[in-house]
Amino acid sequence: MRKLFLLLILLQVFFARGQKINDPKIFADLITPDKLKKQLYIIAGKDFEGRETGSEGQRKAAAYIENYFRSLKLQQGNKDSYQMRFPVYQDSLEVLNISIDNHHFNIYKDVDASLSANYTSLILGSEVVFAGYGISEGAHDDYKGLDVKGKIVMVLDGYQPDVLQDQLNKNSFNPYGKQGTAQMHGAIALLSIKKDFPHPESSRKSIMYLNPFKAVNYINTYYISEEIARSIMGKDYDTAKNGHVQPKSYNANIVLQFIKSIALLQSSNVMGYLEGTDLKDQLLIISAHYDHLGKKDSTIYYGADDDGSGTVSVLEIASAFAQAKAAGAGPRRSILFLAHSGEEEGLWGSQYYTASPPHPLANTTADLNIDMIGRIDPTRKRSDTANYIYVVGDNRLSSDLHPIIESTNKKFTQLKLDYKFNDPKDPERIFYRSDHYSFASKGVPVVFFYDGSNKDYHKPTDTPDKINYELLANRAKLVFYSAWEIANRDNMLARDIPLGD
Ligand SMILES: [Zn+2]
Missing domain, CATH: 3.40.630.10 (Zn peptidases)
Incomplete structure (x- = not known):
């Protein structure tokens, strides 16, 4: 009320000076x-x-x-x-669990996964296919001769040095990455071996996002430690790591479990x-x-x-x-x-x-x-x-x-x-x-x-x-x-x- 009262006095002053009501200065002030x-x-x-x-x-x-x-x-x-x-929307990680032949591995110590890129899933597999670096580009195909349809695929991190150079020269990296490449060959999940474990504890909540619907959903990718790789491949892992990559299938009873909840915020x-x-x-x-x-x-x-x-x-x-x-x-x-x-x-x-x-x-x-x-x-x-x-x-x-x-x-x-x-x-x-x-x-x-x-x-x-x-x-x-x-x-x-x- 006080404001309006003051305004009225102000207006009277302006009118007395002959100023018009539609002078914006009265109101800007x-x-x-x-x-x-x-x-x-x-x-x-x-x-x-x-x-x-x-x-x-x-x-x-x-x-x-x-x-x-x-x-x-x-x-x-x-x-x-x-x-x-x-x-x-916002994702929260509820469960991330890998076990191999009944041996359980711990989150961040041996296993990690992207919260936004993965969906809730439980897979029990009896076979893991090692596909080298997991690259299929032009003449180079790590999947050559492998049948990975419906199977869990495991790959090394990074690129073979000669393939990397070739890619850099052509500046043609597969935009779908190793996940998309594995999926195109029919894999059901991807294990990507990382040498930087243990990972620091990270937030179990994702950033917020506006649209939960995707035109293309990719298979889940699990980042795994070298210890997990060895528990599947035995000594073959160290041979592969040292440059003698031999794609091959391994028997192992493996549980891959990823559960996230999606909160609807307003x-x-x-x-x-x-x-x-x-x-x-x-x-x-x-x-x-x-x-x-x-x-x-x-x-x-x-x-x-x-x-x-x-x-x-x-x-x-x-x-x-x-x-x-x-x-x-x-x-x-x-x-x-x-x-x-x-x-x-x-x-x-x-x-x-x-x-x-x-x-x-x-x-x-x-x-x-x-x-x-x-x-x-x-x-x-x-x-x-x-x-x-x-x-x-x-x-x-x-x-x-x-x-x-x-x-x-x-x-x-x-x-x-x-x-x-x-x-x-x-x-x-x-x-x-x-x-x-x-x-x-x-x-x-x-x-x-x-x-x-x-x-x-x-x-x-x-x-x-x-x-x-x-x-x-x-x-x-x-x-x-x-x-x-x-x-x-x-x-x-x-x-x-x-x-x-
Ligand atoms: Zn701003």
Whole structure:
């Protein structure tokens, strides 16, 4: 209430000066360093535990953003919900077991396996076929004369020196690897002998992933120690290892057991919708990702700049537009305030949104995406100004956008607009590395606002005390003023490139 009351006094002052209600400066000035700071200490605080996709901390952050949108009286952005939920998956290793003739071998000491590449399976075999290095390429075939259909195949690690040289010369490695080669010959499982056992204990949880369905499933591969190889081949193993490879079949009663569970986790994008006036069927999106890296053991990765700074900017820009609307100066086009998750895992949230958009992309005039705008790139401290922002992608899909950003900035925010990451030859490929890219790849014009990297990037030390709040507020205002112009101008932004599918 207090905010609105103050706003009314403010408006009276402006009217007294003859200023118009549709002067964006009245509302841009509601975006203050103090408000952004207060929000960022919550978003990047201990309670949200680094906001890892699929985690409790991420869901708490989503609930906080949803409540904030609701307090601004924004409408639900995804039909009847503020959240667009999407599934993510994670594997956990339950059992990895090999025994040979009733002798059991221990995980990590003698056996290991890739969690993501293998599936739950139990095989009891009475024969193991040793297939040398397991290579079938051109004239060279380790499988020549062997029948491995339905059998367990065992191979040496690496390549024969002459075969390796030949492969390097031709630069033609079998893309399916030894696993695919064994499978093409009909094998049911692959044992790959490694000399680096024991392996360190590793996490029994995989990284998260978005799609559990594979067009091709390969046979399981078990990494085994030399001790296991000897228990199958006896002295033949040392002969083979020393260069006298003799493919051959061995009798052994072997148990191969791999069990994993797949957890279905949930993540979400949080979306608040501000309905426009006469052009309400057209939409402007203002986005940032609220997820970060979570915590490892008890260490929290706070993600204050990445991308707490963008998230709180979206919140306060939304607040400014909501107050403009309440004062009768709402935008002509509708605006969707879109907080993505899954960005750090590979732009999942924005891919999910653009794959099944609740608001048609054909009517979406642009996505203004903010990812890291609260700090100063250390390389700039030696250059002309720290009062800058990197602007990326503004000229790639619509020739209307670049002039709007330039003139808006000239009139209101006077930042140095630096386009170095918009160079198509940018070695860091920044244009492809945040959520706006999901929109750009569908033909929606985008602008990406970014501060460059810093020494705390993706470290637990990316904390809110290191943010320059004055600069953050000024950069957020640039996005606000640009959005004001884009949402109120007569025409949607021209599309130089037609909308993709
Ligand atoms: Zn980020």
